Amino acid sequence: MVRFESVGLRYGQAAQAEPEVLQDLSFVIPEGGFRWLLGPSGAGKTSLLRLMYLAVRPTRGRLSILGADIERAERRALPGLRRRIGVVFQDFRLLSHLSAYDNVALPLRLAGRPEGQIRADVMEMLRWVGLLDKLAARPAQLSGGEQQRVAIARAVICRPRLLLADEPTGNLDEVQAERLMQLLKEMNRIGTTVVVATHNDAMVARHVARSLRLDHGRLVSA
């Protein structure tokens, strides 16, 4: 479950000098829920996702992610929580010196999974995203769409409880985008909470679900 109660967020050390990028956000996403995150560029979608994948802590308000109160949680408790959250970044955020295989295997290795058990899962995931023939390629050797698919495989390989995606279809063709949506819905069907930030109105229209709409850092509909 994800719960926001009057959450505000500012960036920077001189907090009082910076305006809040998110203001008074209050909403609940139940466990196993699916939400589109909508709004114009600069509305605060990425900042909201950053709060959810624990890249920042709220400046005010109460934030609960997967049962943990983030504003009060000890720092050492966060890595375990992060391993239960999968994120597909807009800019992929792949490690450039690692192969596609190693990028996808990384969350499993960080979780301490034995190497012998990793291989089958990674190969299956790469097969699913259609990159089995590119498993040794580094990100620089892959197209934008292929990098996006590696990022998606990395995000879901640990079967996260919360899956966040920031413009996940931006670099995919229609077929791949549809396959991604099927994956996200399948993950959602087996209990994963899914939040997808997008500008793709056609995709939103095809896959009807509740949405969170932001504008100027405020929630205008939930």
Place this chain on the structure above:
Amino acid sequence: MARPSRRRRALLRPAGFDELGLRRALSDRMLPFLVAAMAFLAALAFAGAVGAASLAHHWREGAGASLTVQVPHGEAPATGQAGTRLAAVVALLRGTPGIREARALTDDELAELLRPWLGSGVERLSLPLPAVVQVRLADASTELGGLAPRLEAAAPGTLVESHGVWIGRLTALARSLQACAGVALVVVAAVASAVIAVATRAGLAARREAIEIVHGLGATDSYIAARFASRATLLAGAGGLAGAVAALPVLLELASLATPFAGLQPDDATQGGLGVLPPVLWLALPGLPLAAAAIGFLTAQGTVRRWLRRLP
């Protein structure tokens, strides 16, 4: 499912999986070289400390446990007893508790003793030389407070020359040399630690993005710090090994030069070169790479963990 080729399988997980790209960020060139230089200096400083300790011990146990007694007119009759003054003094010394040996030097030994100052043929100068008795104490710390008055009574004008004063000064000098060597060791260790910390910080800056990605995927501080510490330990250990190997011939040469002061014969140095190095140095030299590796590990761990605190 299609099976990847053997070449592709080899690429799956290269030996020493380097998820943070530290093989490039923490270069295997400059850091080991600098640590090797520090290890070399540490070896010399430690050898200096060992040498100074050895000299101090040698002086204390050698000259510090001996006295020289000069008896003017040694062949003259002793006061109030039969025999010569020299015989009376030697007898008195031999009967004194704490004295292991008292022996009058022969004329030849006396001439040999004076040769540096008076040249050869001392016996032809007809100088009124005192008889000299060499005394060995049972222990360097033996106190002989009442000895001088008793000797004076048996042979007026007898002088007791204790070596304690200049031995004390030489020992103090040796201890100050040891202290200097100790300070040098501490400074070398601190500089090595600073060098590793700077290299680690440079590595953190170079791999910031990768660290943030791995951190975001759920890596703990311990996990990330361990990756850096592992690399720094390897590089520092290699540098320490290189420094120790480079120091060995220098230490052997210095030890050969120091053989006269260590109670060894010069032949010992030429016949058994490795044997001239004190055993403690043979233990310390292999310890240098281990110490360098430990400094590398601890410094990298501390530096990375402090840096990671800025992340949420």
